[in-house]
Amino acid sequence: MELLSPAGSLPALKAAVDEGADAIYMGLKNDTNARHFAGLNFTDKTMTQGVNYAQDKNCRVHVAVNTFAHPDRSHAWFDAVKKTHDMGADVLIASNIAVLEYAATHYPELELHLSVQAAATNVAAINFFKQFGVSRVVLPRVLSYQQVANLAQDTDIELEVFAFGSLCIMAEGRCYLSSYMTGESPNTVGACSPAKFVRWEETDKGLESRLNDVLIDRFAEDENAGYPTLCKGRFNVEGDISHALEEPTSLNTLSLLPQLNNIGISALKIEGRQRSPAYTRQVTRTWRSAIDAMKKNPTEFQVQQEWNKCLSALSEGSQTTLGAYERTWQ
Amino acid sequence: MEFSMGNLQFYWEKDTVLDFYQKVADSNVEHVYLGESVCSKRRELRLDDWLEIGRELSKKGKSVVLSSLALLEAKSELATLKKVCLNGELKVEANDFGAVELLTEAKVPFVAGAALNIYNQHDLKVLLDRGMQRWVVPVELSRDWLVKIMAGCEELGIREKIETEVYGYGYLPLAYSARCFTARSEDRPKDQCGLCCIKYPDGRKIDSQEGLELFRMNGIQTMSGSIQNLINDLPSMAGLVDIVRMSPHSLEVFDWLDKFQQALDDNQRIPLQGYCNGYWHKIEGMKAI
Numbered sequence: 110m111e112l113l114s115p116a117g118s119l120p121a122l123k124a125a126v127d128e129g130a131d132a133i134y135m136g137l138k139n140d141t142n143a144r145h146f147a148g149l150n151f152t153d154k155t156m157t158q159g160v161n162y163a164q165d166k167n168c169r170v171h172v173a174v175n176t177f178a179h180p181d182r183s184h185a186w187f188d189a190v191k192k193t194h195d196m197g198a199d200v201l202i203a204s205n206i207a208v209l210e211y212a213a214t215h216y217p218e219l220e221l222h223l224s225v226q227a228a229a230t231n232v233a234a235i236n237f238f239k240q241f242g243v244s245r246v247v248l249p250r251v252l253s254y255q256q257v258a259n260l261a262q263d264t265d266i267e268l269e270v271f272a273f274g275s276l277c278i279m280a281e282g283r284c285y286l287s288s289y290m291t292g293e294s295p296n297t298v299g300a301c302s303p304a305k306f307v308r309w310e311e312t313d314k315g316l317e318s319r320l321n322d323v324l325i326d327r328f329a330e331d332e333n334a335g336y337p338t339l340c341k342g343r344f345n346v347e348g349d350i351s352h353a354l355e356e357p358t359s360l361n362t363l364s365l366l367p368q369l370n371n372i373g374i375s376a377l378k379i380e381g382r383q384r385s386p387a388y389t390r391q392v393t394r395t396w397r398s399a400i401d402a403m404k405k406n407p408t409e410f411q412v413q414q415e416w417n418k419c420l421s422a423l424s425e426g427s428q429t430t431l432g433a434y435e436r437t438w439q
Numbered sequence: 440m441e442f443s444m445g446n447l448q449f450y451w452e453k454d455t456v457l458d459f460y461q462k463v464a465d466s467n468v469e470h471v472y473l474g475e476s477v478c479s480k481r482r483e484l485r486l487d488d489w490l491e492i493g494r495e496l497s498k499k500g501k502s503v504v505l506s507s508l509a510l511l512e513a514k515s516e517l518a519t520l521k522k523v524c525l526n527g528e529l530k531v532e533a534n535d536f537g538a539v540e541l542l543t544e545a546k547v548p549f550v551a552g553a554a555l556n557i558y559n560q561h562d563l564k565v566l567l568d569r570g571m572q573r574w575v576v577p578v579e580l581s582r583d584w585l586v587k588i589m590a591g592c593e594e595l596g597i598r599e600k601i602e603t604e605v606y607g608y609g610y611l612p613l614a615y616s617a618r619c620f621t622a623r624s625e626d627r628p629k630d631q632c633g634l635c636c637i638k639y640p641d642g643r644k645i646d647s648q649e650g651l652e653l654f655r656m657n658g659i660q661t662m663s664g665s666i667q668n669l670i671n672d673l674p675s676m677a678g679l680v681d682i683v684r685m686s687p688h689s690l691e692v693f694d695w696l697d698k699f700q701q702a703l704d705d706n707q708r709i710p711l712q713g714y715c716n717g718y719w720h721k722i723e724g725m726k727a728i
Contacts, residue, residue, distance in 0.1 A: 177558035180590070205558065237539055283510075285613045289718075290725060324647045433617035436628075439629040
């Protein structure tokens with residue numbers, strides 16, 4: 110079972126490699142990937158440096174070209190595929206069928222993984238994407254552990270699951286809440302709740318966070334004020350003010366590690382290309398220790414307090430959850 | 440330009456549904472979508488019931504399409520999807536690539552639903568080769584984006600083969616989740632939801648703390664808080680859009696169907712308040728122009 114760490118920048122990539130990630134994933138500095146944030150991602154120069162650094166230490170490089178090609182400049186997505194190939198990356202991660210088809214016909218030797226943004230949740234959908242030569246599917250964070258286990262039994266394709274990080278509660282690639290409120294969405298610009306729409310304001314009623322002028326949350330003095338991702342705001346449902354969709358919390362599957370290993374999951378993905386190199390370093394180190402401990406002695410595996418402590422400190426609202434893996438969350 | 444009645448996104452009692460389709464049969468709508476696309480637990484009507492309604496509507500001259508589930512998680516849902524795809528009578532709207540796969544295998548022509556995420560002409564080409572007859576534009580795309588896709592189709596030589604449908608009226612389906620928000624809003628676990636969606640025939644409002652209508656919860660689906668209404672945008676659809684979809688949340692949809700059909704003839708602008716049309720104009724979906 111492979112550990113796949115996020116590399117939002119060259120320093121983050123180096124941190125992940127140094128801490129023992131089996132592979133890292135990155136994106137180009139444009140809207141061809143779903144973490145198109147200011148100051149993040151790779152230029153031609155840093156990508157070359159990153160690929161070399163990782164591969165010198167036997168760490169594989171995955172490149173995400175996982176947004177949806179725009180009709181008038183599809184070449185930007187096709188160029189990103191070409192660059193992934195020409196730079197010697199090991200894997201292309203894609204979701205859009207135009208991009209998958211282009212990769213399959215132009216670079217059939219390039220290993221192809223289906224991005225979570227394609228939201229393939231069932232065997233029939235996986236079979237559809239197999240025609241492009243996809244060898245691994247990254248599963249959306251909507252399946253329960255049992256459903257993942259069933260899928261692992263019913264398909265011969267490699268499965269990758271999210272192990273840790275910010276929790277997207279909607280089927281990825283099929284959520285337009287962000288563009289409804291801001292005009293920009295993960296699918297169209299590669300960002301959810303983009304930072305340029307965020308505004309913070311101290312008011313008499315407390316600290317307010319707004320997205321494109323819409324009040325997302327209001328915090329009392331003793332509360333942790335998180336980024337106003339719009340599905341994690343406090344809203345009013347017929348008089349009841351609550352996190353109507355989801356609390357600010359992160360996914361943490363440490364306790365599921367032996368089970369994920371047993372059902373043959375190929376890779377564990379750590380979310381967070383938008384986070385700091387320090388985040389990547391600490392999360393990679395923790396998961397490396399956990400996976401190694403589990404491999405050494407799967408039956409006796411126990412989650413160490415210090416691992417959870419470290420991960421909680423790096424989580425949204427310092428809270429973690431098993432998310433959809435656990436039926437009660439759903 | 441023709442009109443379609445979208446499948447019911449909300450959960451209604453069987454009698455209400457049957458009455459509704461009686462009205463659809465008597466209306467002037469040309470195309471009708473039937474079936475459950477949101478939640479597999481909603482079983483007031485079974486596949487056989489939908490097929491029966493489909494037969495009646497076909498007799499009235501409607502072109503009928505069976506809509507399939509958008510988010511499949513359990514194995515049982517895949518089994519149901521197979522039955523829907525292989526129903527042997529009606530065309531199917533594929534709302535997941537799993538459905539596309541099953542329909543392609545069975546060589547059944549299909550409509551590519553809005554949840555498939557078709558963003559460019561190359562996607563359309565791939566799906567055309569697999570039996571797509573019509574596509575529904577993802578709800579977040581603008582007229583401008585559609586113009587560019589059509590120009591791209593022209594270049595690929597497939598423009599004439601493409602039939603395009605746009606959401607014209609109704610709450611917009613914006614997201615699907617593993618979590619059932621409606622059950623959660625009643626403090627019920629999803630596995631013991633008590634089918635509580637049936638109590639909310641047009642969903643449950645999610646407002647900001649300042650009273651702005653943001654979203655509508657509909658089981659595992661999150662919908663737009665405002666109704667999208669493109670009646671005044673019909674002239675800008677000429678030459679681009681073949682079918683305008685009316686997505687029902689109440690019987691009001693029939694009044695609007697009449698108004699839309701009337702507007703095609705007389706080109707009169709209708710004063711609108713409380714509706715949105717931002718997506719079509721390349722701005723925030725919730726805004727109105």
